[in-house]
Amino acid sequence: MSRKLPSLGALRAFEAAARRLSFKQAADELHVTPTAVSHQIRNLEESLGVQLFERTPRKVRMTAAGQQLFPVLRDGFDNFEQALDALRCRRDAQVATLSATLAFMARRLAPHAGSFRDDYPGWSLRLDASDHVVDLDGGADAAIRYGTGTYSGLVAEPLFDDRFAPVCSPALKIRTAAQLRKATLIHFTWGPLRDDPGACVWQDWLAAAGIDGVDADAGLSFTEEIHAIQATIAGQGIGLLSLALVEDELKSGVLVQPFAPELAGFSYDLVYSPRAANRPATQVLREWVRKQFG
Numbered sequence: 618m619s620r621k622l623p624s625l626g627a628l629r630a631f632e633a634a635a636r637r638l639s640f641k642q643a644a645d646e647l648h649v650t651p652t653a654v655s656h657q658i659r660n661l662e663e664s665l666g667v668q669l670f671e672r673t674p675r676k677v678r679m680t681a682a683g684q685q686l687f688p689v690l691r692d693g694f695d696n697f698e699q700a701l702d703a704l705r706c707r708r709d710a711q712v713a714t715l716s717a718t719l720a721f722m723a724r725r726l727a728p729h730a731g732s733f734r735d736d737y738p739g740w741s742l743r744l745d746a747s748d749h750v751v752d753l754d755g756g757a758d759a760a761i762r763y764g765t766g767t768y769s770g771l772v773a774e775p776l777f778d779d780r781f782a783p784v785c786s787p788a789l790k791i792r793t794a795a796q797l798r799k800a801t802l803i804h805f806t807w808g809p810l811r812d813d814p815g816a817c818v819w820q821d822w823l824a825a826a827g828i829d830g831v832d833a834d835a836g837l838s839f840t841e842e843i844h845a846i847q848a849t850i851a852g853q854g855i856g857l858l859s860l861a862l863v864e865d866e867l868k869s870g871v872l873v874q875p876f877a878p879e880l881a882g883f884s885y886d887l888v889y890s891p892r893a894a895n896r897p898a899t900q901v902l903r904e905w906v907r908k909q910f911g
Contacts, residue, residue: 623664628690630657635687636879658891679831713898714743715906716753716760720842721885722746724862726761729909736908737901758898759889761906766884772891776910779882781817781860784872786852794828794876801854803837805845817880819857825878861885891907 632645634654644651662669665851669683713733717726726744733742751757753771766773768887785791791800807816820833837854839845846863848872849856857883866872887906893899 622688623661627657627661627664629694630654631683632690632694634658634670634677635683636691638677638679640677646910648885669778671768677785679700711739711898712741712743713737713902714745714759714904716745716747716757718748718761718763719746720846720859720862721761722761722771723843724846725864725910730863733905736905740901753888753890754892757891758863758896759887759902759906760911762884762888764883766886767890768886770890771888772894774884774907775801775887776885776887776906778884779859780879781822781857781859782877783822783855783878784858784860784863784867784874785849785855786875787870788852789855791855791875794826797823797828802833803849803854804834804836804838804843805842805856806838806840807858817857817882818832822857822878822880826876862888871878 618804629647630649630653631642633646634640637643637646640651640654640658644654647654658669664738665682667682668680669686670677671680686819715726722744723746730742745751745757751760753760761776762768762773763779766775776828780805783797785800789800791797804817804819807818818833819831823829823833837845837848839848841860842859845856846858848854849858849863850866857880860867860879867874887897887903889903
């Protein structure tokens with residue numbers, strides 16, 4: 618049996634206008650002009666043979682017929698939305714997308730990503746590496762972000778604080794801070810966090826260590842942190858690096874931390890949208906990330 622229904626566009630226009638009691642606000646919601654909304658509603662009234670709104674120069678008001686039709690359409694569209702959200706959740710349950718900075722992705726996530734499939738068979742993990750802020754309402758289910766720990770409108774769960782110290786290959790045989798006067802210092806660009814008090818650069822470390830006679834800007838400079846780490850591992854100089862990102866190399870002896878002090882960096886946090894908190898993909902990522910880094 619075929620259904621004799623008005624156009625979906627006309628029903629949507631009426632429902633939005635009735636909910637807001639404004640053709641203009643309905644037009645903004647539907648991304649059309651107020652004239653288009655008015656035309657759709659006029660066509661709907663003609664097809665039904667009843668008037669749905671009383672129109673005045675300043676406002677509109679629903680008629681008795683409009684008041685009868687509105688709750689039926691409102692509840693119907695609400696049911697549509699809930700059903701579509703449920704389908705999206707089923708899709709999301711198959712793939713969990715986690716975003717992180719390029720350096721953290723390469724140094725900490727990628728080497729341990731295989732354990733995700735072991736812990737959650739039937740799931741796929743998608744890793745999105747970017748130093749730009751990723752949309753957590755559509756671009757990723759969660760993110761590991763490095764910063765001050767404050768992210769407006771998002772839920773942030775602290776993972777760990779970072780620290781920075783000079784590290785180098787043991788082949789360089791650097792054992793005392795005084796040897797820095799002849800060593801090659803390795804630098805990287807901090808980007809948007811460069812001017813923040815938490816940014817760790819050689820000038821700050823030398824001041825904290827009370828060492829003079831060292832050109833804090835000389836040496837090798839890289840735009841990407843990951844390349845500074847690779848150069849340090851290759852024995853090209855001594856880097857002031859994140860101890861979290863070279864943890865494996867320090868444990869294995871590929872790198873050594875010849876002397877103190879250590880500088881406090883920013884914190885790593887698991888961040889996600891409150892609207893995604895109950896999605897299966899977000900919940901799985903929370904469990905896995907806590908197990909790896911909590």
